[in-house]
Amino acid sequence: MPTLIHLSDLHFGPAYLSHLGDLILKEIETLQPDAVVISGDFTMRARNNEYQAARAYLNQITRPMLTIPGNHDQPLSAPVERLTRPFARYQQHICADTDSTLVAGGLFIVGLNDNRRILPGGFWSSQQRAWLAAQLDRAPRGAIKIVATHHQLMWEGKARPAGFWFPARALAFLAHHGVELVLNGHTHIPSAEQPAHDIVVARAGTSTSSRPRHGNRNAYNLITIDERQISVFVRQYSEPNDAFIAARAYTFPRRSNAF
Ligand SMILES: [Fe+2]
Numbered sequence: 001m002p003t004l005i006h007l008s009d010l011h012f013g014p015a016y017l018s019h020l021g022d023l024i025l026k027e028i029e030t031l032q033p034d035a036v037v038i039s040g041d042f043t044m045r046a047r048n049n050e051y052q053a054a055r056a057y058l059n060q061i062t063r064p065m066l067t068i069p070g071n072h073d074q075p076l077s078a079p080v081e082r083l084t085r086p087f088a089r090y091q092q093h094i095c096a097d098t099d100s101t102l103v104a105g106g107l108f109i110v111g112l113n114d115n116r117r118i119l120p121g122g123f124w125s126s127q128q129r130a131w132l133a134a135q136l137d138r139a140p141r142g143a144i145k146i147v148a149t150h151h152q153l154m155w156e157g158k159a160r161p162a163g164f165w166f167p168a169r170a171l172a173f174l175a176h177h178g179v180e181l182v183l184n185g186h187t188h189i190p191s192a193e194q195p196a197h198d199i200v201v202a203r204a205g206t207s208t209s210s211r212p213r214h215g216n217r218n219a220y221n222l223i224t225i226d227e228r229q230i231s232v233f234v235r236q237y238s239e240p241n242d243a244f245i246a247a248r249a250y251t252f253p254r255r256s257n258a259f
């Protein structure tokens with residue numbers, strides 16, 4: 001049964017909570033997931049020292065890993081660099097590719113950089129859609145197809161969530177290419193739903209920053225997939241336990257054409 005740990009919005013910098021980061025590293029060692037996905041916002045302001053701390057952290061993760069950048073990973077205080085080479089620091093410290101794929105434990109995961117230099121993120125260009133389709137169509141036979149982006153595909157049932165211009169079209173596109181699971185971050189609010197085409201859309205909260213929102217606590221998602229269902233466990237930090245515990249669990253049937 002493939003298992004996946006999904007972290008997001010680590011936000012190295014003044015808001016980073018190192019104790020929680022250390023706990024999560026121990027959980028990864030204990031749970032030994034088939035893959036770890038980190039869906040962007042590694043830093044607060046894309047400063048080099050924040051990136052160095054993020055890199056030191058990633059070096060301690062021993063499982064197969066896929067990363068994508070978030071909107072905070074483009075420098076704000078260096079406008080020329082933001083316009084000309086917005087992900088140069090990300091590529092130097094985190095991953096040379098801003099769009100990438102990972103094959104691990106029966107999973108085929110595609111990470112798409114959906115950030116924009118000035119406009120809100122969440123838009124996929126025609127070039128990116130073509131790249132995404134080509135990657136998904138070359139997935140190993142029988143692999144479970146997953147797409148990860150930083151910005152949220154769904155926002156509390158709204159048809160046009162902030163930052164994503166055509167979510168219904170995106171879901172139809174992903175379904176056509178056999179995607180069963182979408183992973184998002186950015187909002188700092190964990191959630192899981194199955195909005196259309198039997199695709200599960202799971203969002204991770206902020207795993208380690210002091211900026212959880214709307215009463216949520218720091219959290220990450222543990223996802224398990226068996227032949228019939230996809231389960232998303234929101235593992236939330238509990239102060240009395242000084243541990244991440246399963247605070248919410250969601251189970252969804254897998255797409256009937258997937259097996
Ligand atoms: Fe964030």
Ligand SMILES: [Fe+2]
Nearest residue numbers: 041070071186
């Ligand atoms: Fe973000």
